[in-house]
Amino acid sequence: MNKQKQLFTISVYTENNIGLLNRISAIFQRRRINIESLNISPSEIEGVAKFTIVIHMTEDDVKKIIGQIEKQVEVIKAYYHNDEETIYQISGLFKIKSKLLFEEPQIQNIVKESNARIVTVNKEFFVIEKSGRKEEIELLYRELKPFGILQFTRSGRISVSKKPMKISQMLKAFNY
Amino acid sequence: METQTIKNQKKAAKVTERISGSEAIVRCLIAEDVKIIYGYPGGAIMPVYDELYKYQDKIHHVLSRHEQGATHSAQGFARISGKVGVAIATSGPGATNLITGIADAQIDSTPMVCITGQVPSHLLGSDAFQETDIVGISTPVTKWNCQVTRAADIPAALAKAFYIARSGRPGPVLVDITKDAQFEEFDFSYEKCTKVRSYVPIPKTVTGTLEAAAKIINAARKPLIVWGQGIVLSEAEVQFKAFVEKAGIPAAWTILGASALPTSHPLNVGMLGMHGNYAPNKLTNECDVLIAIGMRFDDRVTGKLDEYARQAKVIHFEIDPAEIDKNVKTDVAVLGDAKATLNAILPLINTNSHKEWHQQFKDLYEIEYEKVIKGDLYPTKEGLTMGEVIKEINIQSKGDAAIVTDVGQHQMIACRYAEFNKTKSNITSGGLGTMGFGLPAAIGAKMAAPERQVVSISGDGGYQMTIQELGTIFQQKAAVKIVVLNNDFLGMVRQWQQLFFEKRYASTEMVNPNFVAIAEGYYIKAKKVTKREELAGAVKEMMESKEAYFLEVCVEKEGNVFPMVPSGASVSEIRLA
Numbered sequence: 001m002n003k004q005k006q007l008f009t010i011s012v013y014t015e016n017n018i019g020l021l022n023r024i025s026a027i028f029q030r031r032r033i034n035i036e037s038l039n040i041s042p043s044e045i046e047g048v049a050k051f052t053i054v055i056h057m058t059e060d061d062v063k064k065i066i067g068q069i070e071k072q073v074e075v076i077k078a079y080y081h082n083d084e085e086t087i088y089q090i091s092g093l094f095k096i097k098s099k100l101l102f103e104e105p106q107i108q109n110i111v112k113e114s115n116a117r118i119v120t121v122n123k124e125f126f127v128i129e130k131s132g133r134k135e136e137i138e139l140l141y142r143e144l145k146p147f148g149i150l151q152f153t154r155s156g157r158i159s160v161s162k163k164p165m166k167i168s169q170m171l172k173a174f175n176y
Numbered sequence: 177m178e179t180q181t182i183k184n185q186k187k188a189a190k191v192t193e194r195i196s197g198s199e200a201i202v203r204c205l206i207a208e209d210v211k212i213i214y215g216y217p218g219g220a221i222m223p224v225y226d227e228l229y230k231y232q233d234k235i236h237h238v239l240s241r242h243e244q245g246a247t248h249s250a251q252g253f254a255r256i257s258g259k260v261g262v263a264i265a266t267s268g269p270g271a272t273n274l275i276t277g278i279a280d281a282q283i284d285s286t287p288m289v290c291i292t293g294q295v296p297s298h299l300l301g302s303d304a305f306q307e308t309d310i311v312g313i314s315t316p317v318t319k320w321n322c323q324v325t326r327a328a329d330i331p332a333a334l335a336k337a338f339y340i341a342r343s344g345r346p347g348p349v350l351v352d353i354t355k356d357a358q359f360e361e362f363d364f365s366y367e368k369c370t371k372v373r374s375y376v377p378i379p380k381t382v383t384g385t386l387e388a389a390a391k392i393i394n395a396a397r398k399p400l401i402v403w404g405q406g407i408v409l410s411e412a413e414v415q416f417k418a419f420v421e422k423a424g425i426p427a428a429w430t431i432l433g434a435s436a437l438p439t440s441h442p443l444n445v446g447m448l449g450m451h452g453n454y455a456p457n458k459l460t461n462e463c464d465v466l467i468a469i470g471m472r473f474d475d476r477v478t479g480k481l482d483e484y485a486r487q488a489k490v491i492h493f494e495i496d497p498a499e500i501d502k503n504v505k506t507d508v509a510v511l512g513d514a515k516a517t518l519n520a521i522l523p524l525i526n527t528n529s530h531k532e533w534h535q536q537f538k539d540l541y542e543i544e545y546e547k548v549i550k551g552d553l554y555p556t557k558e559g560l561t562m563g564e565v566i567k568e569i570n571i572q573s574k575g576d577a578a579i580v581t582d583v584g585q586h587q588m589i590a591c592r593y594a595e596f597n598k599t600k601s602n603i604t605s606g607g608l609g610t611m612g613f614g615l616p617a618a619i620g621a622k623m624a625a626p627e628r629q630v631v632s633i634s635g636d637g638g639y640q641m642t643i644q645e646l647g648t649i650f651q652q653k654a655a656v657k658i659v660v661l662n663n664d665f666l667g668m669v670r671q672w673q674q675l676f677f678e679k680r681y682a683s684t685e686m687v688n689p690n691f692v693a694i695a696e697g698y699y700i701k702a703k704k705v706t707k708r709e710e711l712a713g714a715v716k717e718m719m720e721s722k723e724a725y726f727l728e729v730c731v732e733k734e735g736n737v738f739p740m741v742p743s744g745a746s747v748s749e750i751r752l753a
Contacts, residue, residue, distance in 0.1 A: 015374050019311055019322070026316045067498030073320045073340055076374040171373065 007036070008062045008080045009088060009159045012051040013043055013167050015074040024051060024075075027068045033057060037090070039156035045167060048076065054157045077170060081161050088159035092137035093119075094128040094144055095151040101126055104147055114140045125150060192363035197327030198223035200364045201291065201353065202231050204334040207366045210262050212253065212623055214238045214246035216273075218266025219306060221293030223358035238623065238652055241644035243270050245616035247277020248642065251286045252620030255603045256578055256628070258411065260287040260341050261620060267294045268306030271352070272313065276610055278348045279317040283607030284432060285409060287346035289337050290314075296356040297325040310352050319347030327360035331367070339369035344377025345496045346409060379497050381512040381520070389467075389491045389508045390524035396465035398533045399425045400456070400488075402448055402477075405432035405606075406470010406495060412515035413437070413599045416469070419518050424529040426537050428456030430471050431587075432606045435596035439575065445537045449477040450741045451588035454548075454750060455540035457741060460485050461748040462536075469493040470514045473503040474607065483746035493517050547752040548738050553593065559732030560708055562586055562661045566593040568712050569631060569659070572719040577629040578603060578621055582614030582638035585667035588737045590633045612641030618656045619648055629657065629719065636662040636688050646698040649724050657718050658695070658726045663733050664688055671736045676743075695726035702726040 014020055021040065028035055036054040043050035055062065062080050069078040098121060101107060111118060116130035130140050137154055195203070201224050205213065213235060217225045228237050240246035243265045250261030261281075265274050271292040281288045295304040311323045320340045324333045330353065337349045393399060401423075407416045413436050420427050420437065426445040427437060437444050446453030448460075457479075460466065466488040471477070478484040481503060492499070492506040493514055500509040510517050552563030566589060569577065575595035580603040581587040587604055596602060603621055605613035618632035639660050649656055670684040695702035701721060705714045711729065718725040741750045 019315065022312060022315050030316065064498070064502055067500070067502070071496065071498045073372060073375045 003058050003060065005056055005058050007054060007056055007083055008059075009083070009086050009157060010051070010053040010055065010062070010066065010069070010078060010080045011159070011161065011165060012053065012069055012078045013045075013076040013165075014049050014051065015076065016047060016049040017074045020072070020074055021051075023072055024069060027065065028055070031065070033065070037156035039158050041158070043167070045171065048167065048171075052156065052158055077165070077167060079161065079165050081159075085163065086159040086161050088133075088157050089131050090134055090137060090157050091129065091131045091155040092140065093151075093153050094130075094140070094149055095125050096128065096144065096147065096149060098122065098124055098126050100147050107144070107147060110140070110143050114143070116140060192365045194361055195364045196223065196227075196358065197330050197353070197360050197362065198358040199227045200327060200330045200362070201334065201358070202227040202235065203364065204331055204366055205262065206231070206234050207368070208260070208334070208338045210235060210260070212236045212238060213262040213264055214240050214249040214253075214620065215264030216240055216243050216246060216266070216270060218270045218293065220267035220295055220355050221264065221270070221291075223355065224264065224291070224293065238619070238648060240616065241647045242642065243273030244276050244612065245642050245645045245648065247274050247281070247288070247290065248610075248613050248616035249620035249623075249645075249648070250288050251277060251281050251613075252580060252603055252617030253624040254286050254288055254620075255617070256600050256621040257624040258409075258600065259624070260289055260338055262289050262291070264291045265293070266306065267292060267310070268308045270306075271310035272308055274350075275313065275317065276608075278314055278350065280605050280608040280610045280613060281348035282317045282319065284605065285346050285405060286348065287341040288348040289334070289341050290348060290350040292350060292352045293358070294323065294352045294354045297354040298356070300325075300354070310350065314350045317348070318350050321350040321352070323352040323354070324357050325354045327357045327362040330357065331364065332369075335367060335369035336372060340372065340375065344375075378495060378513050379511040381510060381517055385508055385510045386517065386521050386524060389510050390521055392465055392489050392491060392508060393423060393425075393467065394526045397530075398463045399423070399465040399467060399530065400459060400463035401425050401427035401467045401469065402430070402456075402460075402471055403427060403433045403436060403469045404430040404471025406493070406514045407433060407436040408599055410470065410495070410514040412470075412513075412518055415515050415518035415522070417441070419522055419525065422522060422527055423525050424527070424534075425467065426456070426530070426534055428453070430474065430477055430606070431591045431602070431604060433471060434591055434602040436599050438597050439595045440597070443534075446541075447592055449474075450479070450743075451592065451737050451739065453541070453592070454544035454739050454752065455537040457739070457747040457750045458540055459536060461487065461746065463488050465489045465491065467491045467493070468504075469518070470495070472496075472499045475503075478503060479741045479745055479747040479749070483748070544739065544752065552589070559735070560705075560711065560729060561735055562589040562731050563593050564708070565659065565661060565711065565715070565729050565731070566590050566633075568715040569719070570595045571712075572715055573629055573631070577601070577631050578625065580604070580614050580618040580621055580630060580632045582634040583609045583611045584635045584638060585663075585671065585735070585737050586633055586635045586661040588668075611638035614638060615642050615658065616645045616648070618658070619645060619652065619654050622654045622656045623652065626655075631657045631659060633659045633661065635667055636660055636664060636686055636691075637666040643694065646695060646700060650698040650700060653723065655721070655723050657721070658700075658724065659718070660691055660726075660728045661731050662688065662691070662728055663731050663735060665733060667735070668737070670734070674734070674736070691728045692726070700724045700726050702728070704728040704730070706730045
């Protein structure tokens, strides 16, 4: 059994229901597990929401957590994957003073080289958006920091698994 | 004329009626065959009480003296009947007072529906008078909960609530209904819920697991069965007995599993866990196959997990997949409802007797009898023991009474020594260990099964936590037999202080009131016993009473419960003194 802690991405397919976030986060809180990142979005199935939760723990413990999550009435199915088994991305936004764009030509090079893009420019500020791995966004942060960042925010992880998660078939079976 | 098809027949049957949300709540309860509910009125639930007044010929509302009492009564009702217990309360403090009972029902898998009133929806989140976020508060301790703000959503919410509470592994649910939804009129119709898309109440038994389990059981030389409340909840007592007898395997129980197999059954080797019997605890660490059925390896049962049955192959019959490998790693997990899986495995099991192995249990029982049981049941020293009180109750009940206990020393003694002929006879707070559970739970049990003798056994501490429910007993004329084993101590904590805190009795000594006078204040017949020669007669008088009866027995002040697996020790380190 795997006792080594590592990052896992938990994907939870649920009925879209008020209070379910509370119910699911309580499972982690009760066991003193820190949620590294959390994202809730619609899924590929209409009316079904998808929670993407990143946690750092052992595989043994993640299995137990999956059991507790699936036990919730409005959870359809929960899966867990390690980083090798998923394609995942996060997104970062950087707000910077507009005059720097002209005073510091390096910024444009950094944006180009990091495959980021400028999403808006106005008189006061401009906004850089970068999607990718956490490390890439952190690197961009370090590169932009010396010029002064007015605001920075990073999203939770979103991910799709390499192998199929057979939710549609499962819902069909539920409906028999 | 239209052709009658199944489709339009169903349509035709769905007649709606324009009624208020509050009337709908009562009509939903009637449709779910609810005849007794426990509760306490208040502002935000008043429209429902107004309807209960109109429907009192159909639903009997029991006015508890505290909302916690209402939940425990609903639990007692559920535990003895196997039906869903219902508790109802107002918003704010009414709702928060339900929480202990809900948490108790959650950890002990008791089917219960709680309905709470809530402030009108336009006031939600405004810190209105008696507003509390009960959905948020109850989330971690309910199987499911929801808030309803429109009358039209009431029938579906309650149908779902009852379905979820009773199906699969049962549990408590809470439906919070705003006052405006109670007043609002709508077109009412009721359909029972039979499925929820995302919810699998009974998991499929994985192909091959029954065969794999049977193979291990048939090859076992020293197998041990440990069973829990799963047998009772699944009503699998007959199948379980057949399985135990055919396989000839000694079987031991968790306290919530007690009474699923009669105490007198030769293969019933007693209670597991911290204050359980010597043999099943000791031999857990000697068996070669451990067969767990409908139990969850609670820490009070397993002791130190790293030294629990390490030598054994473990088979786990379980309805809740989250319990598999949660505490004890299994070799074979047989998922499903115990009744179905036990039925299915029976033909695969070889007839056996395991005589030599069984003899080991008998030998250890003899040791326990000499060192502990004899002194508990047939004491020669002066002070009355808790054990001899239970023995007298056994003599009078002949093992047919339902025993409802509170939490503490008396609970362990009652569970150890009470004789049970019938299932659903041991009603106690196991997982949560809720002091104050016993008295109100006994009310619910007696009202659900008026034909049964229901004996509530409490200590002097827990009894005073819900003592106000004597008022409910009096008003309902519930013929509950109430025994208080009084040692003027919070006995279990005192025992731990004696054993592990060098007798520093911090806040465990109780200066007690005149319990007889209090019972008599509620017009309940009452007696106090201090001497051995008075005991048998008093117990007989109590058991023969047609109405409620209170019996205080003054027992030795510093009696201890043994055997004992010290906290954090292995089950095989069980102490006899």
